[in-house]
Amino acid sequence: MxxxxxxxxxxxxxxxxxxxxxxxxxxxxxxxxxxxxxxxxxxxxxxxxxxxxxxxxxxxxxxxxxxxxxxxxxxxxxxxxxxxxxxxxxxxxxxxxxxxxxxxxxxxxxxxxxxxxxxxxxxxxxxxxxxxxxxxDTIRARALSGSAARKAKGVWIGGVEPFGYRFERQEGGGKKLVQDPTYAELFGEIVERLKGDWSSYRIAVDLNQRGIPTWRDHLRILKDEESRGVAWTANAIRAIVMNPTVAGIYTYKGENVVDENGEHVRITDEPLMEFAEWSELVAVLKSDRPVRRSTPSRSMLGGVAICQACGARMSSNKKTKPSGRVHHYYSCNNVNTGTCPNPGRVRRDDLDTAVGSFVKVTLGPLPVMERAGNSISQAKTELAEAEGTLDRLEADYLAGRFKTDVQVERYWGQHEFQSAKVERLREDIKTAEDTPAWKETGRTYLEEWSTKDDEQKRVFLQRHGVTVAVGNTEDGSRRVVVRMPELAEIAEQTGLHVPEGYMWTEPEAEYILPKQRAYKRK
Structure with a gap:
């Protein structure tokens, strides 16, 4: 070594x-x-x-x-x-x-x-x-064997029920997966909240406060067993939503199982969420991974604001005066390491007010626009997989690996299926590329902002790409620059009319905040 x-x-x-x-x-x-x-x-x-x-x-x-x-x-x-x-x-x-x-x-x-x-x-x-x-290599063989039995009997032969599903006994024997009404509704609530700028942490806290049992405890209660009182966590919320089983897809040790034609094997005819919609949501959550915290947020701009001098994130901190008075402020995360040449530091109330003013005044009456979805990226991923399957099939065929009549027959069946899939996906992508990339939500920035608490505002700012840079002026004041580059892209792609006077091509606002007066008060 x-x-x-x-x-x-x-x-x-x-x-x-x-x-x-x-x-x-x-x-x-x-x-x-x-x-x-x-x-x-x-x-x-x-x-x-x-x-x-x-x-x-x-x-x-x-x-x-x-x-x-x-x-x-x-x-x-x-x-x-x-x-x-x-x-x-x-x-x-x-x-x-x-x-x-x-x-x-x-x-x-x-x-x-x-x-x-x-x-x-x-x-x-x-x-x-x-x-x-x-x-x-045995994952597909094992799963497909079980899948064939399920398809023949219409039953589930797996282990513990996946989240949101329960067993329903069949007349001919065996069990079929159907939606659990209570937790199917709960799953829908979780999804809507994630779409509405709730963090997974906040959702977990809310479910715990409402006394809703976790899925495993729910199953124990249904069996007249004692609940273990396990608490919801942010990671548990994300794991549930990002598990393909909620979209009705069979998995084996974390791998999506596909049939001989390369299609996902289904676990139920009644998924909690359609696969296309689920794929779009997962794409959003993956892009939010550095954004949505699994721990409580103490502020609106913690992890959003950055230090202009070194580019590091700024966190919310507090200082207690001898009088017992507590002052809250944002400071550069590199302040304790000595690696920032001029670390930013600003009163929390001052910076929150400046950013709030940017949203309410600079953006105020403009309509909130959201991306139309991530279905095109999902389709491109599926297209690449289908084309790769075709390439492998053709390479194996040319190499003479299909020797028996049965193997040749299966080859042509798979080739026909994958070819049709490629054509369909190419058409879907072309259609998606011809549709607008942005859609209106029916709300203005002012209306949206006024309904949110600090944690939701933080997620909202990050979702829409708002940047907050904090620097120092020569006289010791704080210079704050707030930008929203996303607006220029929206205007260019949608031709949305913008009221005269808005800095649409370079949407930003600059604020000069006073010196740290809060720390000098007695």
């Missing part, structure tokens, strides 16, 4: 739902290993990839790929929780291992105790990688 290595931690999860392999647990395991006296390394960076399949090539993954292609000189050891976090394909694993060998890098699995700088570690790694690929 390299002495005092620079460690690149890789965290991967197919879907954010399994507590035993949560990103936090993976991070903690890698950090514990790197900090151990036998290693004495330091974390050089993280390649975190949530909702990324183990079948995707590591070189092409959004988080890990750049560390191979562009930042190879910044790390020595690639540390993973388990080898299947790196890849579930033996071929992909072999390519990564070969690359690391040629570039003087080491792969380590911290929980399996595999150090690939040793001969024994290399041997075990290759064996485990082969098993990981075997497990991935």
């Amino acid at each position: 390299i002495s005092n290595p620079r460690v690149l931690g890789n965290v991967r999860l197919s879907i954010l739902k399994d507590d035993t392999t949560s990103p936090e647990k993976q991070r903690a395991a890698v950090e514990h290993w790197a900090a151990g006296p036998a290693i004495d390394g330091r974390i050089a960076g993280w390649a975190e990839e949530l909702d990324v399949s183990g079948a995707m090539h590591p070189f092409k993954r959004p988080g890990l790929g750049p560390w191979f292609n562009e930042r190879a000189d910044e790390w020595d050891v690639l540390a993973v929780w388990k080898l299947d976090r790196l890849s579930r394909k033996a071929g992909h694993f072999a390519e990564v291992f070969d690359w690391c060998q040629r570039h003087g890098k080491v792969i380590v699995s911290v929980t399996e105790g595999i150090d690939m700088s040793t001969p024994m570690g290399k041997m075990f790694a290759q064996i485990i990688a082969a098993f990981a690929e075997g497990e991935l």
